[in-house]
Amino acid sequence: MPPLSSTPAPGLRLERITVTYPGHREPVLDGLDLDVDDGRLLTLLGPSGCGKTTTVQVASGLLTPGRGAVYLRGTEVTRVPPEHRGAAVVFQQPMLLPHRTALDNVAFPARMRGRSNRDARTSALAHLERVGLDALADRYPRQLSGGQAQRVALARALAAEPAVLLLDEPFSALDPSLRHTMRDLLTTVQRELAVTTVLVTHDQTEAAAVADTVALLDRGSLLQQAQPADLYARPASLAVARFLGCPTALPGHVTPQGRFACPLGELDLPDAVAHRGPGHLVIRPEAVQLGTGPDTVAAVVHSVRPEGAFTALVADTAAGPVHVLLPPGTPPAPSEHVRLHLPVAHRWVVPRAG
Known part of the structure; x- marks a missing residue:
């Protein structure tokens, strides 16, 4: 258990997380320590295979680490199942229910928590309005563009009222202009709701544009975590400097x-x-x-x-x-x-x- 402190607990803490996949000798996460301040947005950056997606899976409860602990707002949740953990995940593909409208997709988390159909739909419509899609509430996923579907997925995640929002390269399949629009939307919504957020990206420009802090991973370890300007101006190592284009x-x-x-x-x-x-x-x-x-x-x-x-x-x-x-x-x-x-x-x- 982390030591008692007058300092507010981070929204998300990963402590000495180690994950080794079956059939692999080397861990994909090797004693990873990571803190995300409550209500802040952190981007996870690093080369392919460095452990970014595995970090999201551990934080969400989709994967239990071999060693280490996960805390949400100071409470250990390492072995709490995903549906009871209070984390919402948006993946690269929207993962919408194909035979439900956008409104019903977004209302689904509230219904699962026992809210009435009327309350769930009212809340869902508010979240669709927040992402600019209230006019498309009655459309089915097949009737939406890729960017629209990803907005619905974001609205659904927000409707779950999560303690932490986890986004695993949600914009990577979109064209550049739409990615720019989506990241602006994300920062606006995240700041409005002050939800603790982790965004996985391989795009350095995107990482710097949206984040309060950036965490750079390599081979399962944290190389440096800092505000974007400090990370670029004051790299902690030669590896960090070179990865960031220096x-x-x-x-x-x-x-x-x-x-x-x-x-x-x-x-x-x-x-x-x-x-x-x-x-x-x-x-x-x-x-x-x-x-x-x-x-x-x-x-x-x-x-x-x-x-x-x-x-x-x-x-x-x-x-x-x-x-x-x-x-x-x-x-x-x-x-x-x-x-x-x-x-x-x-x-x-x-x-x-x-």
């Missing part, structure tokens, strides 16, 4: 005085860098600029390629390659000598792996 990693070490010593010299660091000793200086490609003057480093352009409206280039420095994302314009050519400005505020140091 391939620049210059080896060196942080001196006792808090400067980064490397073949480029001793570079100033933000005061927030507490690490001392061997490490890698990381900086996001969009933060690096072409410049002149003493606060720049010499480099030779190695490669140039278009990336949408921007230009991605790699420039070799004395400390290693630096990745740069330039705004629209005329970029330098391969083999051209340039000088790079690495803004101090955007520098960060992660410990040397191993």
Whole structure:
């Protein structure tokens, strides 16, 4: 049991969760600890096979962990069956009852809890209105588009009045414009109802756009959990930095005085860098600029390629390659000598792996 504390219990807590599937030697979740603050939205991010869906299954009660405990609002529910746990799940496919209307699908959870047909339908209509589908209440799933069906599934989950809402890549089958609309809808509804929510996604933009916090998993373990801006600006490890699109990693070490010593010299660091000793200086490609003057480093352009409206280039420095994302314009050519400005505020140091 977690120690008593005056701090409010998280909406969802996973404590030392370990899951190993039959026939597999390696666990898919390996001592996972995860907290989701009550009423907040957390996105689970990570490569395929890292354990995101398994985490949702454990939280919902669809899967019992081999070790560890699950708590909802401070109450242990590890072995409480899904129907009594207070968790609602929205999957990638809507999973609607095909021979029931949208209204009846959304009313189903309330009816299962013993509410009258009239009350259940009134509540269901309110939830359909919340997701903008009250005008389609009498349609059957086959008469709905993919996005409309997923809205019905979301309304049905909300109608269950869950302690925690779990969404397992619910927008991944939708086209990009509809995904954008759905994630805006999700954030609006989640903030309105203040329901503790976990969203599984493989889309980094989506994860950052909707979340109060992002949890990055890899091989069944939590690499880092932080607010989106902090996760991008202050990665906890080289693995986190690289997964989040920050391939620049210059080896060196942080001196006792808090400067980064490397073949480029001793570079100033933000005061927030507490690490001392061997490490890698990381900086996001969009933060690096072409410049002149003493606060720049010499480099030779190695490669140039278009990336949408921007230009991605790699420039070799004395400390290693630096990745740069330039705004629209005329970029330098391969083999051209340039000088790079690495803004101090955007520098960060992660410990040397191993």
